[in-house]
Amino acid sequence: MTLRIGCIADDFTGGTDVAAAFRRAGLRTALVFGTPDAGTALPAECDAAVVALKSRSTPADEAVADSVTAQRWLWAKGAAQIYFKYCSTFDSTPQGNIGPVTDALVHAAGGAATLHCPASPPNGRTVYQGHLFVHDQLLSDSPLRHHPLNPMTDSALVRLLSAQTPHRVALIDWPTVRRGVDAVRDAFTAHQQAGARHIIADALTDDDLAVLGAAALELPVVAGAAGLAEGLGHAYPTAGPAADVPLPQQVRAAVLAGSCSARTLEQIAHFYAAGLPSLHLDVLAAAAGRDVTGEALTWYDAQDPGLPVLIHASAAPEELAAVQAQLGVAEAAAQVEELLGTLASHLVERGVRRLLVAGGETSGAVTTALGIRAVLIGDEADPGVPWTHATPEAGDLALMLKSGNFGAPDLFTRALSTAGTDMGKDTDKEQT
Numbered sequence: 001m002t003l004r005i006g007c008i009a010d011d012f013t014g015g016t017d018v019a020a021a022f023r024r025a026g027l028r029t030a031l032v033f034g035t036p037d038a039g040t041a042l043p044a045e046c047d048a049a050v051v052a053l054k055s056r057s058t059p060a061d062e063a064v065a066d067s068v069t070a071q072r073w074l075w076a077k078g079a080a081q082i083y084f085k086y087c088s089t090f091d092s093t094p095q096g097n098i099g100p101v102t103d104a105l106v107h108a109a110g111g112a113a114t115l116h117c118p119a120s121p122p123n124g125r126t127v128y129q130g131h132l133f134v135h136d137q138l139l140s141d142s143p144l145r146h147h148p149l150n151p152m153t154d155s156a157l158v159r160l161l162s163a164q165t166p167h168r169v170a171l172i173d174w175p176t177v178r179r180g181v182d183a184v185r186d187a188f189t190a191h192q193q194a195g196a197r198h199i200i201a202d203a204l205t206d207d208d209l210a211v212l213g214a215a216a217l218e219l220p221v222v223a224g225a226a227g228l229a230e231g232l233g234h235a236y237p238t239a240g241p242a243a244d245v246p247l248p249q250q251v252r253a254a255v256l257a258g259s260c261s262a263r264t265l266e267q268i269a270h271f272y273a274a275g276l277p278s279l280h281l282d283v284l285a286a287a288a289g290r291d292v293t294g295e296a297l298t299w300y301d302a303q304d305p306g307l308p309v310l311i312h313a314s315a316a317p318e319e320l321a322a323v324q325a326q327l328g329v330a331e332a333a334a335q336v337e338e339l340l341g342t343l344a345s346h347l348v349e350r351g352v353r354r355l356l357v358a359g360g361e362t363s364g365a366v367t368t369a370l371g372i373r374a375v376l377i378g379d380e381a382d383p384g385v386p387w388t389h390a391t392p393e394a395g396d397l398a399l400m401l402k403s404g405n406f407g408a409p410d411l412f413t414r415a416l417s418t419a420g421t422d423m424g425k426d427t428d429k430e431q432t
């Protein structure tokens, strides 16, 4: 058993993001969906295993129970170190779940202090003087201040985390990080001796995160976003680069989108502009009993099999608000997830072998409907957006689970462009 690091991610697309980070660091990485049990197996021998939970917005006691179960499973598979992956925008509330889950993981691992850093520089998340930035804005000035579940109206990480834990929270500032691994270790020890349990570190670049990763190599629990996971991964001695997992070629390809994030809407617009077959699902009609799934499949069967297709519930804010006002937020989401999950099963039955899913909740619905419990991580199409490969029992399926705000505007067209027979031309990769 070669497993070195076990990771618990608090949502599915966060799971693919952190798994891609470990793979970039040269670790062979597997991703398991949902709370594992004694019968859950890893899909292959690997250096890093990520368990992706849906624990970001659940009640804190459920999130804690699922996370500790995942921790025990990862330990049983041989993991010596546990990484808790939360969102690079620190998505949480004063009730949790970052504080309670980290406290429980640390307690189960013996109570030594933990290092935190949510920085993820490739996606514009940096931490300076303990304040979290999203590109050039403080978190609290960014669109995250309007998040529907956990509006982020404060950027001060020590204050945010202190509200979620009874333990002391301390900061290692950027000048210390710049002085290198020994300086970080000394500062960490001093904070721990002064009674801190959670020690947040500043980081502006991948080099800073490499310093933090090396400093944290011996800690039983480390916490943050994908950036620190990659820093930690680079600190592990590896046998060599992770092997390539080839993408299925000349196959049917589809995008299923339920994310209404601004970046997903741009990616959808790009797909329409490329003249590729696209279908918008009528959520209100489905709620009223119309066979929207059957209509979508009839539409799909009429398309050129050599072209990728897009089927989406994703809608602009005005349409989303109107649907939610009529059905209620939870019922609207349930309708969409039922539609997209059912369609995913039918599309795979019809031979789709490259499937791109946009949105964290949507990804949960699709993987559950397809019965996929574990995948291996392949190449990234964009930072934090890798292809994943389902185990053979699920068929030779390449699956891409995309966080709402991740990926360049041309991601959908580019990722699927080499799948079919008629669409040989790669579009140029645009920068985010």
Ligand SMILES: Nc1ncnc2c1ncn2[C@@H]1O[C@H](COP(=O)(O)OP(=O)(O)OP(=O)(O)O)[C@@H](O)[C@H]1O
Residues within 6 Å of the ligand: 013, 258, 259, 260, 261, 264, 283, 313, 314, 315, 319, 320, 323, 324, 332, 333, 334, 336, 337, 358, 359, 360, 361, 362, 363, 402, 403, 404, 405
């Ligand atoms: N037309 C629609 N009307 C109402 N709700 C919708 C509609 N389209 C999508 N939704 C709901 O919006 C939510 C989008 O969440 P999801 O997590 O899939 O995307 P996201 O928040 O952009 O992604 P991430 O969590 O990765 O940032 C889902 O619950 C989905 O069911």
Ligand SMILES: O=C(O)[C@@H](O)C(=O)CO
Residues within 6 Å of the ligand: 011, 013, 014, 015, 017, 018, 086, 087, 088, 089, 120, 225, 226, 360, 384, 403, 404
């Ligand atoms: O860290 C991030 O921003 C993402 O991996 C994520 O968690 C999206 O839900």
